[in-house]
Amino acid sequence: MNEYDVKNEVSDKYSLRGRVFSKIREDILSGKYKEHEELKEVAIGEEMGVSRTPVREAFRQLELEGLIQIIPNRGAYVTGISAKDVRDIYMIRSRLEGLCARWATANITKKQLDEMEENVYLAEFHAGKGHLDQITELDNRFHHIMYEACNSKMLEHLLVDYHQYVQRVRQKTLSTVNRSTESNKEHRALMEAIKAGNADLAEKLAHEHMIKAYNNMVKNGLLDATGNSSGDESMDHPEIED
Amino acid sequence: MNEYDVKNEVSDKYSLRGRVFSKIREDILSGKYKEHEELKEVAIGEEMGVSRTPVREAFRQLELEGLIQIIPNRGAYVTGISAKDVRDIYMIRSRLEGLCARWATANITKKQLDEMEENVYLAEFHAGKGHLDQITELDNRFHHIMYEACNSKMLEHLLVDYHQYVQRVRQKTLSTVNRSTESNKEHRALMEAIKAGNADLAEKLAHEHMIKAYNNMVKNGLLDATGNSSGDESMDHPEIED
DNA sequence: TTGTGTATCATTGTATACATCGGAACAGAT
């Protein structure tokens, strides 16, 4: 169960519409379509060899996902994400990851806990070697294990959503070895708290982990390589909080 | 700016699809369509005098909203909400309303604060008179003022969403004069905290307010008059928490 | 009776045709 499975409950990857939806989504998240770019129904349809109908339905869904905005009778445009949006999402996530950690403490299975331990172990190994790709992948995976472990489809769905959403602007968060070592320590502490059944501590650690991740991201500059997230508003709040 | 405006940024109420979307949505929330009921494209289209196209597009959106579930090549079914879902949402909301209160403390305008004071005042009046409809309306409005005041479209959207979602099963939460008096006290305390600029207290009070509302709802039985929310899982956790 | 295969048909999935909207280009007036 990776981060896409939850979405695919809803996105139906075997219909044309499902494929169109996934492709456009990926193209936006990967930065192929830039912020404020206009998406034309026929063009995208031709590119994928389908008619406008499935494209239109995919558009409607992408709009609700917040990836595009549709202006009636005009067109569909890739949504801009301001620096404030990113900040808001991280703050929202900090609360929700905390809640997730609390629930995970109560509901995590042995299997999930095992995978989490292995994840932390591996991440420490790769951090020592400076393997950035593996580190990023393991970091994502760590969080998704926790999302699953909380045993709440509602919360899992929400967190997966935000996680993906933020990936648009968060390409290289862990790019400094410094941060990845820090991050691993936080993961380990969080895992230990969950393992020990200390829900209060787990919530607190997950909450702080998110805020530190955000602060680190801000410190190193939000901009990613895709040209997204140029920040409509000035971003001068590195965070205070708690 | 009421609770529908935020949705209407996206739902385009002047197109056929927008009207279909709103109508189905309302029919589900009001309980006209029961849980697990199948929605047929042609039937709904005919009922509203439109073709399948706008209905289908509305369906796709309603699916992402979580109100219906679409099974490929089979049909659309009204989503069931289990008692656990409701509980999860309230716990999620308790965190987010807390965050919202914190932000509102920093960002509320004089106008919003004035409306909030008037709201609390009026609510106390109507509670004394036992005017349940007005009390419910004022309760909703109180929360929406706060959602607006937090000055975060991301968070506002999320909270409005959940608020509406839960309305399906929350018809009569404030139906006891007892609870409405309690609730008003909590609103007043929260408002005073926001007015005084005490963000920590505001967050704590908003958080607790939500949990108390949930616990009260559970105590009086979740079931509403629409036949929704019969609870696929047994509901025996009145809440512990904090 | 039970099970299996097949025909049927209601319903959804997709493509296409037509209707309507709104922007861009241009013409003429000031």
Add this chain to the structure above:
DNA sequence: ATCTGTTCCGATGTATACAATGATACACAA
């Protein structure tokens, strides 16, 4: 040069036609 109105046309909004799916009923065999 700027403004205004008009025409044109590309793009979206909606309806309809056609394709494909899957549930149901029924026939028939074991």
